[in-house]
Amino acid sequence: MRHLRSLITGRLGTKIAIAGALAFVLGLGVAAGTPTKAQEAPTVYVMQVGAQGPGNSDLLQYAPGVLQVHRGDVVTWAIGGFHNVHVGGAEPKPLVVVADVNGAQTPIINPEVAFPYGAKSGESYTGVESNSGIIMEGAPIYSLTIDVEPGTTFSVQCDIHPGMAGSVTVVEDSVAIPSPTEVTLMAGAEIGASANAILPVYYENFANSAANMASVDGKANVMVGYDVGRAAGLLYFPYVTTIKAGESVTWTILDTNIEPHTVSNPPIYGQDIAPIEQPNAPPILAVGASLAPMTESGATVKAGEAFSSGLFLPGQSFTLTFADAGVYPYSCNIHPGMNGVVIVQ
Ligand SMILES: [Cu+2]
Structure with a gap:
């Protein structure tokens, strides 16, 4: 009704006669009883x-x-x-x-x-x-x-x-x-x-990560995610880490972050939940391979070995030592597109 009325008031010139007739009909409608809020389509x-x-x-x-x-x-x-x-x-x-x-x-x-x-x-x-x-x-x-x-x-x-x-x-x-x-x-x-709040931090992290790409005293650090306010950045900084054989990398999710992540190779996507069917009841949703821990923090990874931190939370860290030279890509199983690489010389 309200919509129709505004349409009519918007018309000019030759349409005025029609508008007048319609307004008359509308007037009758109103006289017959204004619809209450409950009768109108809900907002x-x-x-x-x-x-x-x-x-x-x-x-x-x-x-x-x-x-x-x-x-x-x-x-x-x-x-x-x-x-x-x-x-x-x-x-x-x-x-x-x-x-x-x-x-x-x-x-x-x-x-x-x-x-x-x-x-x-x-x-x-x-x-x-x-x-x-x-x-x-x-x-x-x-x-x-x-x-x-x-x-x-x-x-x-x-x-x-x-x-x-x-x-x-x-x-x-x-x-x-x-x-x-x-x-x-x-x-x-x-x-x-x-x-707007996360964008400058994204640029800043790229600029700063160049300084953290190589190990110092046998150790390298990677920041997992970079949250700003309600924005959770789904990236590893630095993206590339270079160490020597026998050195270690520690991945940390700052305790101010919101999102959990994993550090995994090869990535296992889409298996967050492993349903266990139940008779006459909803399935039990066991934690699936994407989120289940596979490698303990502190473990040593050899060439060709798979590894996964499983789900780790804000405030937690995960460390791996790499025994052999090689290129070790890794991903977050929860967030496709969140990738990094460790180069072991
Ligand atoms: Cu993630």
């Missing part, structure tokens, strides 16, 4: 869940981070990457938990992160803690009609990436809030700010 707000940034980075944020809606509006989370949407929880849930699998203590992907619970996409959020799950059918979209009292604020968080969180506040119908278009512009500005 849909989009909250973006993660984005790609420059310098091979992932922007680990909900955008906009803070959203206002009216009761009855729809919030659609557009999920761009490996994330879940955990709505109305007090705390994020751990991604990996240890469970008894056929008598053995086994690290598994937490079912409370992997699988949906609470309100399913297309249903109403009534204040019951809910999760999109990681394993979704169809499009990576999670959409809820917000049906909680005005004055309520609830959290939105990704259980996979620490600190990736947002909030939704429901306000009284009488209070004006940003339109969906304005919300999209806010989201763009927030994502743009993260992208």
Whole structure:
């Protein structure tokens, strides 16, 4: 109705007679009863869940981070990457938990992160803690009609990436809030700010890494990832490390970083999860070959040997000694495109 009316007011000249007739019809419609908010098509707000940034980075944020809606509006989370949407929880849930699998203590992907619970996409959020799950059918979209009292604020968080969180506040119908278009512009500005923040650091790391390419006193260091704010840079610095046979390389993820990584050769992609089927229950999601540790930190690698740190976390390091001369490429199993090479002379 509103759209039609603005169309009419935009017309001039010869169309005025038609517009007048239509306005008359519209007037009758209004007299017959203005539709209430509940009868109108709901207003849909989009909250973006993660984005790609420059310098091979992932922007680990909900955008906009803070959203206002009216009761009855729809919030659609557009999920761009490996994330879940955990709505109305007090705390994020751990991604990996240890469970008894056929008598053995086994690290598994937490079912409370992997699988949906609470309100399913297309249903109403009534204040019951809910999760999109990681394993979704169809499009990576999670959409809820917000049906909680005005004055309520609830959290939105990704259980996979620490600190990736947002909030939704429901306000009284009488209070004006940003339109969906304005919300999209806010989201763009927030994502743009993260992208702008990481770009200078990306250039700086390239410039600085030349100084760290060779070993000093038998050791070389590699920085794994280079996070800035909500932007997680998925690169190794330096990209090339040159050492002598018998020397070692230590890879470190700074404790200020968000993303875990691996140091692996050959790379094993797409095997993060090894499902163990269960009768009459969802599968147990054992940690797969991409994430499982294969080589202990401190080990010595010989020519032709495969190695993998497995998943290692911010604040942790992984060291290998290389016994033989040769070229040793390595990759991150979680982030295709994140590669480095050790040249042993
Ligand atoms: Cu990685």
